[in-house]
Amino acid sequence: MNGLEVRGLSKRFGGLTVSEDIDFDLPPGARKALIGPNGAGKSTFANLVTGILRPSGGTIRFDGRDIGALNEAARVKLGIAKTFQITTLFPSLTVRDNLRMPVLERQGLGGRMLRRAQGDAAVEAEVQELLEQFELAPLAETPVADLAYGQQRLVELALTLALRPRVLILDEPAAGVPSSETHLITEAIDRLPADLAVLVIEHDMDLVFRVASSIVVLVAGHILTEGTPTEIAAHDQVRELYLGAGHG
Ligand SMILES: Nc1ncnc2c1ncn2[C@@H]1O[C@H](COP(=O)(O)OP(=O)(O)OP(=O)(O)O)[C@@H](O)[C@H]1O
Numbered sequence: 113m114n115g116l117e118v119r120g121l122s123k124r125f126g127g128l129t130v131s132e133d134i135d136f137d138l139p140p141g142a143r144k145a146l147i148g149p150n151g152a153g154k155s156t157f158a159n160l161v162t163g164i165l166r167p168s169g170g171t172i173r174f175d176g177r178d179i180g181a182l183n184e185a186a187r188v189k190l191g192i193a194k195t196f197q198i199t200t201l202f203p204s205l206t207v208r209d210n211l212r213m214p215v216l217e218r219q220g221l222g223g224r225m226l227r228r229a230q231g232d233a234a235v236e237a238e239v240q241e242l243l244e245q246f247e248l249a250p251l252a253e254t255p256v257a258d259l260a261y262g263q264q265r266l267v268e269l270a271l272t273l274a275l276r277p278r279v280l281i282l283d284e285p286a287a288g289v290p291s292s293e294t295h296l297i298t299e300a301i302d303r304l305p306a307d308l309a310v311l312v313i314e315h316d317m318d319l320v321f322r323v324a325s326s327i328v329v330l331v332a333g334h335i336l337t338e339g340t341p342t343e344i345a346a347h348d349q350v351r352e353l354y355l356g357a358g359h360g
């Protein structure tokens with residue numbers, strides 16, 4: 113089983129403790145959400161797990177192996193990925209051309225090889241599969257710049273999936289997406305591979321309650337509680353934090 117196992121994780125920025133003694137498990141196939149007020153330390157936690165930041169203390173294991181000393185690129189190779197930001201997309205290129213890049217990258221054919229590999233049937237088949245998985249096929253030949261914002265975020269998700277991750281961290285996948293388009297994100301998360309471990313960091317409680325089977329609440333750098341959506345919705349302190357959020 114294994115997957116991601118975090119124990120006693122802490123992070124200080126100077127005198128400011130942003131992560132405090134965090135224990136957290138994300139087994140294969142998990143669908144967890146991490147919620148908490150602004151500044152609670154959610155993105156910091158994601159950055160510690162993906163290797164963007166170094167912890168001040170504690171351990172991070174993946175399938176039993178201590179990955180604390182590995183940099184971000186090495187963790188991506190092991191299968192720990194965070195979504196690309198839209199700024200990673202090439203706006204003037206089509207959805208298909210954008211998706212081809214991470215596929216080539218994963219196969220070690222990036223850069224100079226791009227032109228030659230364009231004719232590679234296996235690469236094209238994989239790109240097509242991604243387009244279909246995310247219902248982007250009708251938009252395949254559209255430049256990313258011409259897509260609705262929610263659709264751009266889907267491309268971003270598809271790009272990350274092209275790396276074939278085993279752990280996927282989504283930091284505010286619905287941020288800035290108009291409410292009329294958030295269903296695109298929710299449905300895309302629903303269609304992710306069943307054995308992929310997913311952690312969604314999100315302020316949109318409708319999305320959280322729809323996709324997560326377990327919710328972790330982070331407050332001021334420490335875990336207040338973890339429970340099922342039903343348990344979290346009934347939790348007094350969480351209700352105080354989210355009073356009026358529609359799930360209290
Ligand atoms: N590089 C840094 N140097 C100093 N302080 C930082 C740094 N990065 C984050 N912080 C501080 O750490 C705290 C947690 O920030 P973080 O971005 O992890 O919160 P968050 O829970 O993701 O918030 P939000 O919901 O607004 O995204 C904040 O007080 C922030 O100002």
Ligand SMILES: [Mg+2]
Binds near residue numbers: 156
């Ligand atoms: Mg954040």
